[in-house]
Amino acid sequence: MGLTTEHIQLWLQKTNEKIQENKTYLTELDQAIGDGDHGINMSRGFEEAIKKTADSDYESPGDLLKDWAMTLISKVGGASGPLFGTAILKMSMSVKGKAEVNYAELTTAFEEALAGILQRGHAAENQKTLVDVWSPVVRFLQENTAFDPAAFSNQAKEAMEQTKDMQAEKGRAAYLKERSIGHLDPGSVSSFYLLQSLSEVIEKEGVTL
Amino acid sequence: MKKLINDPNNVVEEMMKGMAAAHHDVLKHVPDTAVLTRVERTAGKVGIVSGGGSGHEPAHAGFVGKGMLDAAVCGPVFTSPGPDQVLEGIKAADSGAGVLLVIKNYSGDVMNFEMAMELAEMETITVDKVIVNDDVAVEDSTYTTGRRGIAGTVFVHKIAGAKAETGASLAEVKASAEKAIRNVRSMGMALSACTIPAAGKPGFEMAENEMEIGMGIHGEPGIERTLLKTADEIAEELLLKILQDGVHKSGDEVAVMINGLGSTPLMELYILNGKVSEILAEKGFTVYKTFVGEYMTAIEMAGCSITLLKLDDELKELLDAPAHTTAFRM
Numbered sequence: 015m016g017l018t019t020e021h022i023q024l025w026l027q028k029t030n031e032k033i034q035e036n037k038t039y040l041t042e043l044d045q046a047i048g049d050g051d052h053g054i055n056m057s058r059g060f061e062e063a064i065k066k067t068a069d070s071d072y073e074s075p076g077d078l079l080k081d082w083a084m085t086l087i088s089k090v091g092g093a094s095g096p097l098f099g100t101a102i103l104k105m106s107m108s109v110k111g112k113a114e115v116n117y118a119e120l121t122t123a124f125e126e127a128l129a130g131i132l133q134r135g136h137a138a139e140n141q142k143t144l145v146d147v148w149s150p151v152v153r154f155l156q157e158n159t160a161f162d163p164a165a166f167s168n169q170a171k172e173a174m175e176q177t178k179d180m181q182a183e184k185g186r187a188a189y190l191k192e193r194s195i196g197h198l199d200p201g202s203v204s205s206f207y208l209l210q211s212l213s214e215v216i217e218k219e220g221v222t223l
Numbered sequence: 224m225k226k227l228i229n230d231p232n233n234v235v236e237e238m239m240k241g242m243a244a245a246h247h248d249v250l251k252h253v254p255d256t257a258v259l260t261r262v263e264r265t266a267g268k269v270g271i272v273s274g275g276g277s278g279h280e281p282a283h284a285g286f287v288g289k290g291m292l293d294a295a296v297c298g299p300v301f302t303s304p305g306p307d308q309v310l311e312g313i314k315a316a317d318s319g320a321g322v323l324l325v326i327k328n329y330s331g332d333v334m335n336f337e338m339a340m341e342l343a344e345m346e347t348i349t350v351d352k353v354i355v356n357d358d359v360a361v362e363d364s365t366y367t368t369g370r371r372g373i374a375g376t377v378f379v380h381k382i383a384g385a386k387a388e389t390g391a392s393l394a395e396v397k398a399s400a401e402k403a404i405r406n407v408r409s410m411g412m413a414l415s416a417c418t419i420p421a422a423g424k425p426g427f428e429m430a431e432n433e434m435e436i437g438m439g440i441h442g443e444p445g446i447e448r449t450l451l452k453t454a455d456e457i458a459e460e461l462l463l464k465i466l467q468d469g470v471h472k473s474g475d476e477v478a479v480m481i482n483g484l485g486s487t488p489l490m491e492l493y494i495l496n497g498k499v500s501e502i503l504a505e506k507g508f509t510v511y512k513t514f515v516g517e518y519m520t521a522i523e524m525a526g527c528s529i530t531l532l533k534l535d536d537e538l539k540e541l542l543d544a545p546a547h548t549t550a551f552r553m
Contacts, residue, residue: 045426049441051302054421058232058299087338088305091298092276092331095305096338134334185330186443188368189361193444 016114059090079106161223270316285550309339321393327372360437411528473507
């Protein structure tokens with residue numbers, strides 16, 4: 015059994031819980047090297063995504079992902095709205111029409127999401143952005159053939175932690191140059207919550223991918 | 224945090240309501256959007272749209288009106304509005320001759336405004352953009368995000384808006400706006416941090432005897448934290464950094480903007496301008512016009528920015544052209 019619409023709904027809910035719990039933490043991370051609104055913006059966007067999707071019945075994961083994405087794009091704002099929104103939107107397009115998503119399809123969806131982020135943000139790896147979490151995670155999916163929740167989550171966590179030692183070359187933190195070193199990239203931390211939530215849902219629901 | 228607000232999450236909406244009520248002769252709120260648009264419209268004129276995060280008042284809605292912007296999109300505090308709201312701004316400003324977006328160079332603004340352009344094109348509205356990057360505090364490099372857009376954006380609004388009023392085409396308006404961008408440079412400093420209402424505490428800590436040089440208009444950290452200096456020393460430091468950039472040279476005619484960031488009294492801005500005008504005269508510049516006041520603030524931050532716009536005959540004429548907005552009149 016692959017990922018169903020219900021699993022995607024749980025994924026969104028779990029991510030939202032983590033974002034709301036860590037709203038202040040994310041904002042503090044952003045105050046160190048950005049303009050201090052990342053947690054506020056993500057919290058607002060995910061809250062709206064929950065509201066929007068709660069009122070609808072979805073026939074497929076793609077339909078739910080689309081509403082999720084569009085809500086992030088319009089409600090998060092800043093750079094995170096287009097980046098996280100584009101990622102989820104590309105996933106939605108990638109799994110369009112499928113009732114369930116298997117491992118290969120999930121991998122493709124993540125590849126498309128990463129391509130969308132790269133295109134929208136004009137960023138590359140090692141520039142201290144969320145690309146530094148999404149890229150290794152996509153490689154991890156490509157290198158494996160089945161979903162190992164703990165390993166997936168660890169990969170995302172490790173990638174997120176590595177942004178701490180990087181010097182920012184994109185986004186607001188780039189203006190700090192070497193002073194950006196020593197701080198986690200807030201967008202990468204949010205990305206970790208999103209990816210960790212997916213692995214938790216897969217594990218808890220006993221999804222075999 | 225001590226602020227005159229109701230709910231930190233509703234500040235932008237409530238601000239727009241109050242602003243439209245106060246200036247109903249000049250601007251109106253487009254219902255259910257983050258857009259303030261001008262009341263008087265000229266058919267067949269290129270529309271000028273700007274905006275971004277709120278918290279920079281009077282920017283950007285304060286510059287909506289004849290001779291400047293047709294619509295301002297008011298995002299959440301310090302956060303770019305989403306593309307759907309920018310699209311609403313484009314629609315409000317469009318009268319058939321195309322729309323020019325004046326974007327400040329921040330990743331979020333650029334991404335959301337570019338997505339809005341794509342959406343507008345799908346609705347067959349012709350849209351083009353210029354990106355303002357006047358802040359000399361940060362490096363201009365092809366490897367980084369590039370310079371931020373700060374108070375110099377107000378001059379770009381003025382020049383683009385005046386050009387559009389002449390009945391010029393979208394390409395011509397864009398060319399004048401780009402000329403203004405090439406000739407404008409700014410630099411700022413802060414004496415205190417600001418507090419985003421929803422964050423509830425200041426963006427950074429600063430001791431009583433310290434100042435921050437080159438910080439951004441969102442309270443993002445600057446290039447240097449130093450001991451507090453006198454107004455004359457600050458004026459000199461900011462101005463010399465701007466002049467070092469090489470756009471403005473002895474013999475040039477310039478417009479000067481001394482911009483307050485939210486809680487610096489006019490008295491202090493005028494003290495600063497005294498020194499700025501003295502240095503410019505010494506260095507052989509002619510100051511054509513000076514603007515002292517709050518144009519692009521950072522909520523309640525104490526501090527200032529200095530902007531120089533190098534003028535030629537076209538820019539002088541466009542700077543002098545009538546403007547009737549709530550925060551800028553000529």
